[in-house]
Amino acid sequence: MRISRQEVFDNHSRLMERNAFYRRCGYDSDRSTAFILAQALPLPGRILEIGTGKGRFLMALLSHVSRVTTIDIDPAEQRCARLNVAYAKPPGRARFMIANAENLPWPDHSFDSVVSVNALHHMKNIPHVIGEVLRIARPAGKIVLADFNTRGFSIMNNIHREEGRIHECIPYRFKDLVKRFTAHGWTAVLRSDYCQAVLIAVKASGGGKNRRGLRILKGSLDRTNNV
Numbered sequence: 001m002r003i004s005r006q007e008v009f010d011n012h013s014r015l016m017e018r019n020a021f022y023r024r025c026g027y028d029s030d031r032s033t034a035f036i037l038a039q040a041l042p043l044p045g046r047i048l049e050i051g052t053g054k055g056r057f058l059m060a061l062l063s064h065v066s067r068v069t070t071i072d073i074d075p076a077e078q079r080c081a082r083l084n085v086a087y088a089k090p091p092g093r094a095r096f097m098i099a100n101a102e103n104l105p106w107p108d109h110s111f112d113s114v115v116s117v118n119a120l121h122h123m124k125n126i127p128h129v130i131g132e133v134l135r136i137a138r139p140a141g142k143i144v145l146a147d148f149n150t151r152g153f154s155i156m157n158n159i160h161r162e163e164g165r166i167h168e169c170i171p172y173r174f175k176d177l178v179k180r181f182t183a184h185g186w187t188a189v190l191r192s193d194y195c196q197a198v199l200i201a202v203k204a205s206g207g208g209k210n211r212r213g214l215r216i217l218k219g220s221l222d223r224t225n226n227v
């Protein structure tokens with residue numbers, strides 16, 4: 001992809017303006033990203049991100065891991081993320097791919113870690129996407145799915161309304177996702193801060209610890225503002 005310095009700077013200015021506007025409306029994307037990252041790390045092995053978007057989470061993640069494969073269905077959004085990464089110059093490297101989360105182009109168990117941030121509510125067939133996530137994640141891997149909680153959605157909906165747009169949201173409940181993971185032998189924990197809910201799932205192999213030493217509380221579920 002050819003990109004000019006001007007394009008990188010213009011794109012960065014737009015992102016900063018957008019983030020400032022979000023902050024004025026009550027959503028601090030830096031704070032949310034930091035919260036999600038704190039819940040997600042460490043992310044072992046080969047990492048897939050689903051829903052690159054403008055790359056806010058990707059940029060933060062690439063400061064902590066060496067490589068991430070990131071997919072999005074929308075080339076324009078992903079181009080924006082490429083420009084943002086080009087500006088931020090994080091130490092890690094991203095492999096950008098256009099793909100549909102409902103039909104991931106990899107064989108079973110291809111990734112040790114799968115993450116997705118604020119993208120699930122855009123997916124037309126969430127049960128199908130979760131099926132794909134479960135298929136490509138390795139046993140003893142880690143899955144982190146973050147999305148807005150009730151307050152986060154309310155702020156985003158207001159922002160869209162103010163701008164004369166509709167925030168397209170496919171309704172789903174994190175509690176149902178937890179049940180789905182549990183049914184497949186994963187242990188899922190939910191955490192929530194002021195605007196975000198985060199589901200962290202790991203697969204226990206017998207005892208109280210998985211292979212990477214992550215403490216597992218079987219069936220534990222934090223109280224959260226559900227989405």
Ligand SMILES: C[S@@+](CC[C@H](N)C(=O)[O-])C[C@H]1O[C@@H](n2cnc3c(N)ncnc32)[C@H](O)[C@@H]1O
Nearest residue numbers: 051053054055056057072073074077100101119
């Ligand atoms: C709000 S953005 C994600 C934000 C991003 N993770 C960040 O941290 O900046 C949601 C993204 O999900 C993408 N998306 C929606 N449906 C998808 C699908 N079926 N497969 C892959 N990406 C999808 C959209 O194109 C959009 O770029």
